[in-house]
Amino acid sequence: MTTAPSLQLGVTFHSFTAEWTSYVWSFEDMMANAAQLGGGVEIVGPAHHRGFPRVPEEFVAAFRSSAERHGLTPTSYGSYADEFILFDRGQTADELVEYTIPQLHGAAALGFPVVRLQHNVAEVVERILPTAERLGLRMGYELHAPLDIGSERGSFLIEQVQRIDSPYLGIIPDAGIFARSIRADLLEEGRHAAGLNDAQLQQISALWECEGSRADMEALAQTFPDPERAIDWALHIWGSHGHSDPADLGPIFRHVIHVHGKFYSIVDGDEPNLRYRDLVWALLDNGYTGWISSEYEGEPTDSFQVVAAQQAMIRRYEAEYVAEHGLGSATGA
Amino acid sequence: MAASDPVSAPRMPAASTDLLHGRELVPGADGGRAGVWAEVRLPSYRSLPLSCVVDVEVRIDGGAPITSEALALRLDGVTRRIAELRPLRDVVWWVLDVAELFIPLEHPLAAGEHELSAWVDLLTPYATVGRSVHRHASVATLRLAEAGAEAAR
Numbered sequence: 424m425t426t427a428p429s430l431q432l433g434v435t436f437h438s439f440t441a442e443w444t445s446y447v448w449s450f451e452d453m454m455a456n457a458a459q460l461g462g463g464v465e466i467v468g469p470a471h472h473r474g475f476p477r478v479p480e481e482f483v484a485a486f487r488s489s490a491e492r493h494g495l496t497p498t499s500y501g502s503y504a505d506e507f508i509l510f511d512r513g514q515t516a517d518e519l520v521e522y523t524i525p526q527l528h529g530a531a532a533l534g535f536p537v538v539r540l541q542h543n544v545a546e547v548v549e550r551i552l553p554t555a556e557r558l559g560l561r562m563g564y565e566l567h568a569p570l571d572i573g574s575e576r577g578s579f580l581i582e583q584v585q586r587i588d589s590p591y592l593g594i595i596p597d598a599g600i601f602a603r604s605i606r607a608d609l610l611e612e613g614r615h616a617a618g619l620n621d622a623q624l625q626q627i628s629a630l631w632e633c634e635g636s637r638a639d640m641e642a643l644a645q646t647f648p649d650p651e652r653a654i655d656w657a658l659h660i661w662g663s664h665g666h667s668d669p670a671d672l673g674p675i676f677r678h679v680i681h682v683h684g685k686f687y688s689i690v691d692g693d694e695p696n697l698r699y700r701d702l703v704w705a706l707l708d709n710g711y712t713g714w715i716s717s718e719y720e721g722e723p724t725d726s727f728q729v730v731a732a733q734q735a736m737i738r739r740y741e742a743e744y745v746a747e748h749g750l751g752s753a754t755g756a
Numbered sequence: 757m758a759a760s761d762p763v764s765a766p767r768m769p770a771a772s773t774d775l776l777h778g779r780e781l782v783p784g785a786d787g788g789r790a791g792v793w794a795e796v797r798l799p800s801y802r803s804l805p806l807s808c809v810v811d812v813e814v815r816i817d818g819g820a821p822i823t824s825e826a827l828a829l830r831l832d833g834v835t836r837r838i839a840e841l842r843p844l845r846d847v848v849w850w851v852l853d854v855a856e857l858f859i860p861l862e863h864p865l866a867a868g869e870h871e872l873s874a875w876v877d878l879l880t881p882y883a884t885v886g887r888s889v890h891r892h893a894s895v896a897t898l899r900l901a902e903a904g905a906e907a908a909r
Contacts, residue, residue: 440801444851446770470802473850505881509807510842513887541882569884655890662884 430706430741431714432734433463433498435683436471438719439726443470451489456727458493461734465716466533467501468526476503476522478529486533498714499563499595499681500530504543519547524554531558537681538562539595542570542580548592555591563595563680568665569637571600572675584678593680596672597718600665601698605631606687608722609660617653627657634666663720669698669705676709687721689732692739703740707748775799775876775894777854781865783900784858786828786835791860792900793830799892800878803851806831806844810889811877814859817870828858867902871895 434457442448448456450471457464469475472482490497502523506513514522523544530538540562544551548562555562564570564584570577584592605628613619613627630643640661644653672679686694693699706715715737717730771777778795785791798804809829814822824838831849835858849855857874875893 437801444773444801446852467802469804469848470851473803473848475803475848503802503882507879507883507887508805508845508881510810510879542884543882567884658888 432461433714433716434460435465435716435718437467438730441723454489454493460730463498463714464495465499477525483532497535499537499539500535501539502526504541506543516547520550523551527554540564561591561680563593565595567597568599568663571665572667572671593678595681597683597685598697599663599685600667601669602664603698604696606696616656618648637661669701672705682715684715684717686733700740704744707744776896781898781900786858789860793856795854796857798849803848806841806847808879809841810879812838814874826860830856869897869899
C-alpha cells in the first residue's frame with residue numbers, strides 16, 4: 424500500500440497580491456515560489472498579464488518557458504465576466520460573449536486545462552461552450568460566497584451544469600463557502616469601518632451564525648449609528664463567508680473540476696474560520712484527483728510562508744484520513 | 757521538479773499600492789492650465805479599464821476639494837479629464853503601472869511639503885453582490901522642490 428499523497432496542491436498567484444502589487448516579487452519570483460508550493464500554478468487574468476481580456480503572445484511564450492523551467496503544472500486560469508464594466512449599464516449578452524472568448528483562447532495558449540468562470544456568464548454559457556470544447560478547456564463556475572451550494576444563484580448554476588452535463592462545464596468550490604465563523608480581523612474592522620461597539624459586533628456575528636440573509640443583515644444595520652457604512656462592511660462578511668457543508672459536495676461531486684483553497688489565516692496549524700478538515704475528508708471520500716489551489720486572502724504577511732503552512736495543514740488532514748480509512752478510492756493513481 | 761529557493765519577502769513593501777504613490781509634486785501644465793502632477797496607482801489587486809475610475813477628489817493642505825471635472829489622468833502618455841473616463845471600457849490601467857494625476861492650481865504652491873488627501877471611487881465590475889463602487893482614500897505628504905515652485909509661477 425502506498426502512502427503517497429493523493430491530493431494535488433498548488434497555488435494561485437492571487438495569494439501573492441501584497442508582494443506582487445508592491446513590486447517585492449516579479450512574475451518569475453512567483454513562478455519560483457510555486458515550484459516549492461506543490462507545483463500547480465493558477466493565475467488571475469487581469470492581475471497577472473497585460474492586455475486583458477486578450478493574452479499577449481509575449482506573455483504566452485514567457486509563461487510557458489518559465490513553467491517548463493520550474494517544472495510547474497498550469498492548473499486554472501481566472502477569467503472575468505466584468506458584467507458591470509460600464510458605470511451606467513451592464514454588458515449585453517453579445518458583449519459578455521465577446522469579452523469571454525479571447526480569455527478562453529488565451530488560457531488554452533498558456534496551457535491551462537481549466538478556466539474559472541464567474542457566475543455572470545451563466546446566461547450566455549451555451550454560446551461559449553463550443554469554443555471551450557474545441558480548445559479542450561474545462562470551464563467551471565466558482566461557487567464563492569454568497570453563492571453557497573444551497574443559495575438561489577448557486578442552485579441555479581448547479582442545475583444548469585447538471586442539465587448541460589458536459590465535461591467542459593463544471594464547478595469550482597471556493598473554501599470560503601465552508602465557513603464556521605467570521606474571521607476575527609474582519610469582524611474587528613467593524614469598529615473602525617462602521618463605528619460599532621462590542622454588542623453590535625456580537626449582533627452581526629450572531630446573525631451570521633444563524634444564517635441570516637443579506638436582507639436580515641441590512642435590516643439589523645438600520646439600528647446601527649451609520650447604516651450605510653455598516654452594510655458596506657458587513658457585505659464583505661456575507662460575500663466571503665458561506666454556510667455550505669463540505670458533505671454537500673457529494674451529490675454534485677462529478678462536476679467538481681478544481682478547488683479554490685481560500686484561507687484567511689493559519690493559527691497553530693489550523694484555519695480557525697473555515698472547515699478544512701471536513702473539506703479535505705469530503706474530497707478524499709469522493710476520490711478527488713484534481714488540484715487544490717491555495718488562495719490566501721488574509722492580512723499582508725509573508726505569503727510564501729503562510730501558503731506553505733496551509734498546505735502542511737491539508738497534508739495533515741489527508742494523513743489523518745488515510746490513517747482512519749486507508750487510501751481507498753482516494754488513491755487515484 | 758526543478759529546485760529553486762523560495763523568494764522571501766522583506767518586511768517593508770518596495771512600493772506603495774495607495775492611490776498617492778509618489779512623494780513628489782512636479783509642476784506642469786495641462787491644456788493651458790498651470791498645476792502640479794502627482795504619481796498615482798490603481799488601488800486594486802487587478803487591472804481595470806478606465807471606465808471603472810468613476811470619481812476622484814483631491815485636497816491640498818486641507819483646501820477646497822478639486823474634483824473630477826478639473827483633475828486629469830495621464831496614462832501611457834495620454835492625458836484625459838477624470839470626468840471623461842467613464843466610457844473608456846477598452847483602455848486598461850495595468851495594475852503595476854504608475855500613472856500621473858494633474859491637479860490644476862489657481863495660485864502657485866510654495867516650495868516644500870504639502871499634505872495631500874485624495875480618494876478614488878472604483879467600480880468593482882464583477883462583484884457577486886451586484887454593481888458596487890468602493891472609495892479608496894489616500895493621504896500623503898508630498899514635496900515640491902524649490903526649482904519646481906519657481907517653474908510653476
